[in-house]
Every structure is written in structure tokens, then in C-alpha cells.
Amino acid sequence: MAFILKKAAISALVALGLFFLMIGIRTEAGSSGQLIYWTRFGELAAMVGAVFAGSIVIELLRRWIGPVGGVELPAGVRATFATLGRLLAPALLIFALLVPVIFYKERYLLDLGILVLTYVMLGWGLNIVVGLAGLLDLGYVAFYAVGAYSYALLAQSPLPLPHLVDGFPFVAFSMEQLGPWAFWVLLPVSGLLAALWGVILGFPVLRLRGDYLAIVTLAFGEIIRLVILNWQDLTGGPNGISGIPRPTVFGIPLTPGEHGFAAMIGVPFSPTHRLVFLFYLILALALLTNWATIRLRRLPIGRAWEAMREDEVACRALGINITTTKLSAFAIGAMFGGFAGAFFATRQGFISPESFTFQESALVLAIVVLGGMGSQLGVALAAIAMIGGFELFRGLDQFRMLVFGGVMVLLMIWRPRGLIGHRAPTVFLQKRTEISSSLVKEGHG
Amino acid sequence: MTTEAPILAIDRLTMRFGGIVAVNELSFTAGRRQITALIGPNGAGKTTVFNCITGFYRPSSGVMQLVHDDGAAFRLDRLHDFRICKYAKVARTFQNIRLFPGMTALENLMVAQHNTLMRASGFSLLGLLGAPSFRAAERAAIDFARHWLERIGLTERADDAAGNLPYGDQRRLEIARAMCARPALLCLDEPAAGLNANESAALSELLLSIRDDVGTSILLIEHDMSVVMEISDHIVVLDHGVKIADGAPRAVRDDPKVVAAYLGADEEDAAQVMEGGA
Ligand SMILES: Nc1ncnc2c1ncn2[C@@H]1O[C@H](COP(=O)(O)OP(=O)(O)OP(=O)(O)O)[C@@H](O)[C@H]1O
Ligand SMILES: [Mg+2]
Numbered sequence: 241m242a243f244i245l246k247k248a249a250i251s252a253l254v255a256l257g258l259f260f261l262m263i264g265i266r267t268e269a270g271s272s273g274q275l276i277y278w279t280r281f282g283e284l285a286a287m288v289g290a291v292f293a294g295s296i297v298i299e300l301l302r303r304w305i306g307p308v309g310g311v312e313l314p315a316g317v318r319a320t321f322a323t324l325g326r327l328l329a330p331a332l333l334i335f336a337l338l339v340p341v342i343f344y345k346e347r348y349l350l351d352l353g354i355l356v357l358t359y360v361m362l363g364w365g366l367n368i369v370v371g372l373a374g375l376l377d378l379g380y381v382a383f384y385a386v387g388a389y390s391y392a393l394l395a396q397s398p399l400p401l402p403h404l405v406d407g408f409p410f411v412a413f414s415m416e417q418l419g420p421w422a423f424w425v426l427l428p429v430s431g432l433l434a435a436l437w438g439v440i441l442g443f444p445v446l447r448l449r450g451d452y453l454a455i456v457t458l459a460f461g462e463i464i465r466l467v468i469l470n471w472q473d474l475t476g477g478p479n480g481i482s483g484i485p486r487p488t489v490f491g492i493p494l495t496p497g498e499h500g501f502a503a504m505i506g507v508p509f510s511p512t513h514r515l516v517f518l519f520y521l522i523l524a525l526a527l528l529t530n531w532a533t534i535r536l537r538r539l540p541i542g543r544a545w546e547a548m549r550e551d552e553v554a555c556r557a558l559g560i561n562i563t564t565t566k567l568s569a570f571a572i573g574a575m576f577g578g579f580a581g582a583f584f585a586t587r588q589g590f591i592s593p594e595s596f597t598f599q600e601s602a603l604v605l606a607i608v609v610l611g612g613m614g615s616q617l618g619v620a621l622a623a624i625a626m627i628g629g630f631e632l633f634r635g636l637d638q639f640r641m642l643v644f645g646g647v648m649v650l651l652m653i654w655r656p657r658g659l660i661g662h663r664a665p666t667v668f669l670q671k672r673t674e675i676s677s678s679l680v681k682e683g684h685g
Numbered sequence: 686m687t688t689e690a691p692i693l694a695i696d697r698l699t700m701r702f703g704g705i706v707a708v709n710e711l712s713f714t715a716g717r718r719q720i721t722a723l724i725g726p727n728g729a730g731k732t733t734v735f736n737c738i739t740g741f742y743r744p745s746s747g748v749m750q751l752v753h754d755d756g757a758a759f760r761l762d763r764l765h766d767f768r769i770c771k772y773a774k775v776a777r778t779f780q781n782i783r784l785f786p787g788m789t790a791l792e793n794l795m796v797a798q799h800n801t802l803m804r805a806s807g808f809s810l811l812g813l814l815g816a817p818s819f820r821a822a823e824r825a826a827i828d829f830a831r832h833w834l835e836r837i838g839l840t841e842r843a844d845d846a847a848g849n850l851p852y853g854d855q856r857r858l859e860i861a862r863a864m865c866a867r868p869a870l871l872c873l874d875e876p877a878a879g880l881n882a883n884e885s886a887a888l889s890e891l892l893l894s895i896r897d898d899v900g901t902s903i904l905l906i907e908h909d910m911s912v913v914m915e916i917s918d919h920i921v922v923l924d925h926g927v928k929i930a931d932g933a934p935r936a937v938r939d940d941p942k943v944v945a946a947y948l949g950a951d952e953e954d955a956a957q958v959m960e961g962g963a
Contacts, residue, residue, distance in 0.1 A: 296947070438749060539812040540795075540802035543788075547796040550785035557777050558797050558866050559770030665789045669831060669843040673789075678788030679848040 250297040255291035259284055267548050271402035297682045315607020329617050336523055342515040349516045354522055354587065357629045358580055361526035363607040363619040365576030368533055370605065371570035371614035372542065374549025374682060376454045379461025380604055382441070383434040385596035387581025389468060390430040392481045392591055395422045418489040427582050435571040438462075440568035446563055460603050469593045480592025489517060518587050525583060529576045532614055536572070538666045546614075546666075550681045610651060612658025613682060619658050690752060692717040692739070692870055692902040698747030698762075700733050700926075707733040709926040711747070715870070715919075717754075720903045722901055722913045722934075725923035726947060731906045734923070735872050737762075738904070739777045742770035751775065753869050768835055771800050776868035778859045780875050780905050786848025790839055790858055793847050794830035798846065798867035802826055833861040853884040857891065860907075862894065871895065877909040885909060889916050914938065922946070 255300045264284040267277040336357070343349040362384065404516075445456050468475045475481065489493065492501045494514040504508035536542040544565045547555050555563055576606055585591050611618030629647065633640045655661060662674040691714035700708040715721040715918035720782045723731050736742040738749060738761055746899050751773050759773035764932060769775050776797075785793050788956055795802070805822030806812030812819045829862055834840045837857040842850060863871055873892075877885045895901050907913045913920065913934070920937040922930040924946040930937050 401788075421955050446809075464955060535813055536809065539806050540799050541806070541812075543796050543808045545790075546788060546797055547785050547799075550787055551783050553741075554779070554783040554785065556741070556767045557770060557779075557783075558799060559767050559776075560740055560796070560799050560860070561767050572855070663787055665792055665844060667791060667795060667827065668789070669827075669834075669840070671844060673844050675786070675787055675789065675846040677845045 244296055244299045247299060248292050248588050251295040252288050252292040255288050256284075263287055278503060306586065306594065325567055330392075332549055332617075332620065333527075340519050344512065344516070347512065347515060350512070350519055352628070352631055354515070354519050357519070357522040357526050358584060359607060360620050360623040361522065361529050361580045361583075362527065362528040362577060362604045363611065364616065365573050365580065365621050366598065367547070367570050367573075367611075367614065367616070367619050368536070368576070369610050371619075372533075372537065372549065373545040373566065375566065376381075376450065376457070377573070378437060378454045378458035378598075378601055379464075380457075380546070380573070380577055381596045381598070381600040382461040383437060383466040383577030383595075384581040384584065384600065385464055385468060386434045386574075387430040387438045387578030388585040388591045388596070389475060389581075390433045390482070390578065391423070391426050391582035391585045392484045393474065394426050394429060395485045396481070405556035420491045420493050422485045422489050423487045423586050424490065425581070429580040431584035434581065436577035437477075438570040438572075438574025439567050441574075442567040446480050446566060449660040458598065458601070461596075461598060465596050466592050468596070475589075478593060480590055480594075482590040484585050484589050486514070486589060487518065487521060505630070522583055522587075525579055529579075532572075532576075533616060538612075541565070542567060543666060564617035569669050606648070610648070610658055610660075612655075612660035612677065613678070614663055615658065618658050618660030689717040691715055691954060692760075694748075694750045694754060695734075695738075695751075696748040696750075697789040698734065698737060698749060699745045700730070700737055700742060701745045705763065707738070708744075708923075709925050711923070711926070713921045713928060713931055715902060715904050716722060717723055718896060718900050719918040720905055720916050720919035721907045722907060722920045723914060723923060724907065724910075726921060727931075728925075729923040731769050731923055732874055732882050733926075735777060735904075735906065736872055738769075738873060740765045740767075746891045751870060760774050770866055774867065774869040775872060776863035776870075777868040777872040778856075778863055778874055778876060780878070782852075782855050782859055783846040784855055784859055784862070786846065788847060790834065791830055791843045793828070793858060794833060794865045795826060798829065830865060833864055836894070837861045839869075846875045846878055849862070853880050854883075856880065857888070860891065860895075864899070864901070868901060872904045872906075874906045875908060876905070877907055880909075885912055890960065892916055909910070934955055946954045 246339075264280060265277055270276040275639075295296055306370075334501055339353050343353070364376065364381070366380045369375050369380070386509055418512065419664055441457065441460050443558075445453050471477070479622045486494065489501050491505055493499065494501045494517060495510040496502065500509060500514060537546070543655055544560050547560065548562065552562060554651060555565070584595070586594075602627065607622045608619055610626065611620070611622035620685060630640075630644060633643050636643055651659075657677040661678045664674055665672060693715040695714070696712050698708055698711045701707065711730075723734060726729055733742065737744045740761070743765065744762050745761060751759045751761055752776065753759075754866075759769075761769060761773060761775070764773055785796060788796070788897075803809075803824060804889065807816065807817045831840065831843070836845050836874075837854075837860070837896055839850075839854055839858060839861075842854065847855065850858060856879070860871075860873065860876060863873075872897060876892075877888055880888060892905070896903055905913070905917065917934050920930070920932065920934055921928060922937060922940075922943050929946055930940045930943045
């Protein structure tokens with residue numbers, strides 16, 4: 241008890257020091273420019289008192305909650321939780337598949353669903369770099385931007401590919417000839433270009449660790465954005481690029497015309513069709529990311545990523561090439577960011593540097609951290625919670641960020657290791673036992 | 686004593702850190718299919734020698750040559766980093782255990798087979814597609830890991846996180862992990878540190894079986910003289926980065942210079958040297 245009081249008193253003292261000038265004295269410029277000030281010791285006392293009481297409450301809560309976390313739940317309850325946990329992922333997937341059916345009439349919700357899935361995909365992509373390989377990347381949005389601009393620029397350029405061989409149909413075409421196939425041809429191209437940039441970023445940061453790596457990746461993200469912003473001739477600068485080709489159902493455009501998809505399957509045209517198609521498209525892309533990640537984790541490359549996160553020195557002693565391992569993590573993570581970027585461009589039909597600010601990187605990283613680093617399900621849940629929650633609090637106007645930040649802080653206190661706080665082994669002899677994430681390293685490089 | 690050519694020959698190895706000369710003109714050889722112990726008081730430079738051999742430090746000068754059974758020769762002083770394990774087949778353990786704590790014991794052993802599996806997975810492409818050839822390679826890798834888990838008596842705990850294992854098990858797991866890299870030379874940095882008498886005895890047995898059954902040559906840093914005297918074929922003594930003795934265990938134990946070095950360093954160590962193996 242004395243300890244709690246002491247701690248609260250210290251907090252109150254700090255608050256007093258902080259608030260004395262900020263709240264205790266109010267200054268204002270008078271009518272003729274002279275300084276008017278008056279004291280507000282009442283408010284100051286109230287603030288300090290609130291801090292004192294608040295820290296006692298928090299300390300008591302911590303004592304009360306602390307041991308509860310360590311208590312073993314009864315076996316039955318735990319088994320139920322485990323079953324629910326196992327069913328959660330398939331249930332989410334089925335729900336996602338049904339969203340366009342259930343909410344067909346609600347364009348707003350469909351749009352929100354597409355947005356959430358975009359972030360799920362970005363989260364899963366970044367999870368390879370941060371969660372598996374343990375490389376703290378604060379500039380992930382750069383790859384998103386590279387993907388988006390690659391698609392937008394290539395799809396619009398009049399003749400980017402020279403006629404290499406006259407009369408040889410496979411190489412002699414321009415991008416315009418792609419016509420309705422533009423998206424499907426350029427999607428992989430955008431991903432590969434983003435992967436290339438992943439490698440380009442990877443090289444200079446190979447020897448960097450922790451904070452230094454974070455700073456350089458952050459700078460990289462800004463550099464890409466600033467280049468896009470200032471290279472007016474190519475990217476249109478702050479005006480962005482508009483008129484980006486819309487996606488087609490494998491060559492069939494989603495337009496009202498005779499050759500449109502609606503006419504093809506014999507239903508009246510509705511703009512919602514495109515929304516539904518975009519929804520399934522991003523769902524498929526996200527699931528592809530998920531599938532590849534789960535697959536890669538069980539391959540030697542994925543195990544090397546995780547081993548590198550755990551102990552880089554031991555990896556080198558076991559003959560693992562850290563350079564290629566790091567670069568492959570950057571490249572593959574970036575590739576999925578690039579896919580997501582191309583999708584973003586085709587969905588919006590318009591892109592500008594404003595969509596690729598540091599805030600996006602921070603948001604995606606927050607999703608990964610909140611989800612529980614390395615956990616696929618956790619990242620999906622976190623994306624739903626973050627993006628969905630963001631929309632949920634829309635009614636709160638200017639308090640939205642405050643509430644949102646508060647909820648984030650509380651969540652991280654409650655689950656410091658993220659929503660899904662354990663790691664599933666990639667291979668097992670007798671039985672798959674989850675590994676508590678207190679053992680799992682967060683990586684340093 | 687066999688007449689086989691030594692697996693590792695070190696010639697005038699020197700390692701300087703700024704003004705400190707941690708290893709000074711050290712020359713010795715490690716016998717093929719033998720256990721060579723590297724001993725010496727604290728700070729003698731033993732770990733530094735290991736770091737040079739395994740590519741963590743670039744030696745200031747000197748030549749280190751490793752020759753495989755098939756005659757392939759590697760200049761370790763010119764090979765660096767992961768290549769020493771990958772090509773020259775030198776695996777090591779660390780003075781402070783360096784397992785992958787958040788991965789299971791089995792996974793630790795799988796990571797050690799990275800290069801073999803990587804090739805089998807077609808650098809991940811075949812693996813992504815689930816090619817049968819990769820599946821077979823992975824099964825073989827799991828079997829090899831299982832074999833080593835059995836050897837160190839950890840089959841039961843194969844699926845537990847390495848960080849959750851008791852200290853002695855972690856030490857043995859680290860040795861098994863190094864063995865899963867299929868080394869020609871195994872370098873162990875104080876594997877008996879922190880083990881009790883029973884565990885030390887089991888460790889001696891394990892090392893002898895690695896030498897005799899697997900045919901791997903071992904380079905061993907160890908302070909526990911009972912282990913050193915019992916299992917080494919050959920001992921090299923280092924003090925202040927300089928070799929002060931080199932020979933069979935009995936001869937080294939009775940060498941007055943060795944006794945003096947240990948006396949100068951630490952009474953307890955000296956007593957151990959003289960008692961060890963007696
Ligand atoms: N990276 C380094 N930078 C500077 N000095 C170093 C470095 N590594 C080792 N040394 C110095 O080299 C000397 C030998 O150290 P080393 O760790 O090789 O000793 P050791 O024989 O392994 O001792 P111990 O029995 O305590 O493990 C010490 O004086 C140490 O301070
Ligand atoms: Mg040492």
C-alpha cells in the first residue's frame with residue numbers, strides 16, 4: 241500500500257511540474273499587446289489530484305488483474321476456448337465469402353469490407369518482414385506506392401514496350417493492346433517491381449539493426465513519396481494520376497454496354513457488380529498472400545526467417561546466408577505490398593502521393609503488432625478491429641483519434657504480445673504445441 | 686594414434702583487437718577423428734580462436750587449413766561467415782547457449798539442415814508447389830533430426846520450445862543442432878559449463894560417440910578438467926594468447942608451465958588441472 245501511495249505521489253509530482261506552467265498560469269495578450277496573466281491553481285490542483293487518484297486506481301487494477309492472468313482456467317473452459325479459436329479462422333473466411341451476398345444493398349459496407357481486406361493483405365505482407373523475419377520496417381507504404389504507380393503508369397503509357405521483332409506476335413505488342421487484360425498482366429509486373437524495390441531497400445540496410453533499420457526504412461518510405469511528389473513529368477506530382485484502367489472479369493469489362501459482364505450473364509447492369517467483384521478480387525489476393533505465407537513458413541526459407549529473428553549469429557554459424565535470407569524477406573513482403581498497391585490503383589481509378597504517407601506505414605505496422613507478430617489470424621483480426629473501429633468511432637468527430645488511441649493503449653496493456661500471443665510450430669514429431677510468445681524473440685535486425 | 690593427416694592445421698594465427706593481442710602466433714593441428722582440447726585460464730583467447738576458425742572474426746594474420754576426408758581443402762582464413770559452415774563443414778556451439786528459443790527442439794534441428802533442404806526445395810519454388818522430391822527430402826531431414834533427438838535423449842521434448850528446456854538439455858540440443866549441419870569438424874565452446882556430474886559424464890559419452898560412431902573430429906574448449914582429461918586425444922594449452930603446451934593429456938597435465946599458468950590465474954583451476962584424470 242505504501243508502495244502504491246509512493247508511486248502515486250511521484251506521478252502527482254511529475255504532473256505538478258508539467259502542468260504548473262501549462263495549466264497553473266494562463267497568459268493572454270491584452271488589448272494593447274501587453275501581457276495579461278492570471279493563476280488557475282484550482283484547476284491545477286484538480287489535475288494533480290486526478291493524476292494521483294488515477295495512478296492509485298491503475299496500480300490497484302494492475303495488482304488485481306496481474307494474478308488473474310496467471311491463473312489456470314479449468315480444463316473444460318480452456319478446451320472450449322481452444323475449439324472456438326480453431327473455428328474462428330474458418331468462420332471468418334465463410335463470413336468474408338458471404339459479405340457481398342449479405343450486404344449486397346449496402347454499398348458503404350461493401351466499400352468498408354474492401355478497405356479492411358486491403359489492410360489485411362498489407363498486414364499479412366508486412367508480417368513476413370516484421371513478424372517472421374524480425375526486420376522492423378517503417379516504410380512499407382513505399383512498396384504499396386511502387387505497386388500502385390507501376391500499374392497506373394504502365395497501363396497508361398502509350399508504347400512502353402518496343403516492337404522487338406516485327407511480325408512476331410508474342411513480343412510485338414504495346415500496353416494499349418492489352419486492353420481489358422491490362423490489370424491481369426500488370427498485376428504481377430507491379431508485384432515484381434515492388435519486390436525489386438524491396439531488394440534495393442534491402443541492400444543498404446543489411447548491416448543495420450533495430451532502431452537504425454527502422455529509421456532508414458522510414459526514410460526510404462519518405463523518399464519514394466517525395467520522388468513521386470516531385471517528378472511531375474512522370475507521376476503528375478501532387479495532382480496524381482487519373483483514368484487508371486478499371487479491373488475486368490478476366491477480360492470482360494464491368495460496364496453497362498453490350499459487351500459488359502452484366503449483359504454477358506444476362507442480368508441488368510448495376511454499379512454494385514464492380515464493388516462485389518473488387519471485394520472478391522481483394523479477398524482472393526489476400527488469401528493468396530496468406531496461403532503463400534503459411535506455405536513459406538514451413539519451407540526452409542521461412543524457418544530461416546524465423547531463426548534469423550531468434551538469433552542471427554546462430555544462423556550464420558549454421559551456414560545460413562543472412563544476406564539472401566534478409567533480402568528474400570524484404571522482396572517477398574514488398575511483392576505483396578505491390579500487389580495490394582496495384583489493386584488500390586485499379587479500385588480507385590485515381591492515385592496521388594497523399595495516399596502513401598507515413599501514416600499508412602504506421603497503421604499497417606500497428607496492425608501487425610496488435611495482431612501478435614507472426615500470427616496470420618491475429619493480423620486479420622487486428623485489421624478488422626483497427627479499420628472497422630476507426631469507422632465505428634466516426635460519430636465521435638474530433639474525439640475519434642483520442643478514443644482510438646486510448647483503446648490501442650489499453651489493448652497493448654492487456655495483451656502486450658498482440659491479440660494472438662503464441663507461435664505455432666512449423667513441424668512436429670508427436671503433437672503441435674503452441675509456443676508462448678514470451679519465448680519468441682521480436683527480432684533486432 | 687593414427688597416422689592420418691590432421692583435419693585442421695593452424696599456422697601462426699594472430700588476432701589483434703586494437704592494441705590487444707588476443708591470439709599471438711598460435712600454431713597447432715587438430716587430428717582427424719580425434720578430440721582436440723583447447724584449454725587455458727580465463728581470457729586466454731580460446732573463444733577468439735574459435736571465432737577465427739568459424740569465420741566470425743577475420744584473423745589479423747595466419748593460415749588455417751581444413752582438409753576433408755575426400756581431400757578437399759579449405760583455407761578458413763579466406764572463407765567467411767556462413768560459408769565456413771556451408772562449404773568447409775565446420776559447425777560450432779557457443780559459450781553462452783545460442784539456440785532459437787522460440788522454436789521447438791525439432792525446428793532447431795531442422796534449421797541446421799537449411800542448406801540441404803533449401804536445395805531440395807528448389808530455392809522454395811518446388812517447395813511452394815509441394816513437389817514430392819521436396820517432401821521426401823523433408824521427411825529425411827525430420828528423420829535425421831529425430832535420430833539426434835534420440836541420441837541426446839530429448840525425443841519426448843521434441844515439440845517443446847527450446848527456450849523452455851532445462852539448461853543441461855539446451856546444452857545437448859545445441860550440440861545436436863551443430864551435428865545436424867553434418868560437420869567435418871565440430872567446435873564446442875565449454876559444453877560442460879553449468880552441468881552437474883551426471884550430465885558431464887553423459888556429455889563425455891556423447892562426445893566420444895560422435896568421434897567414434899559418426900567419425901566427426903572435435904575441437905573442444907573446456908574448463909572442466911575431468912571431462913578434458915577423460916576424452917581428449919590431444920590438448921593445446923593457451924595463456925595470454927600464446928601456446929604454452931601441446932601434447933597428450935598426461936604430458937600436459939604434468940607440464941610445469943601449465944601448472945604455473947593456472948596457478949597464476951586461479952588456485953581452483955590449478956587444483957583441477959592436477960586432479961583431473963588422476
Ligand atoms: N571482440 C573483441 N574486441 C576486443 N577484445 C576482445 C574481443 N573478443 C575478445 N577480446 C579480448 O580477447 C581476450 C581473449 O578473450 P576470449 O574470449 O577469447 O577468452 P577465453 O579464453 O575464451 O576466456 P573464457 O575462458 O573466459 O571464455 C580477452 O582479453 C578479451 O577481452
Ligand atoms: Mg571463452
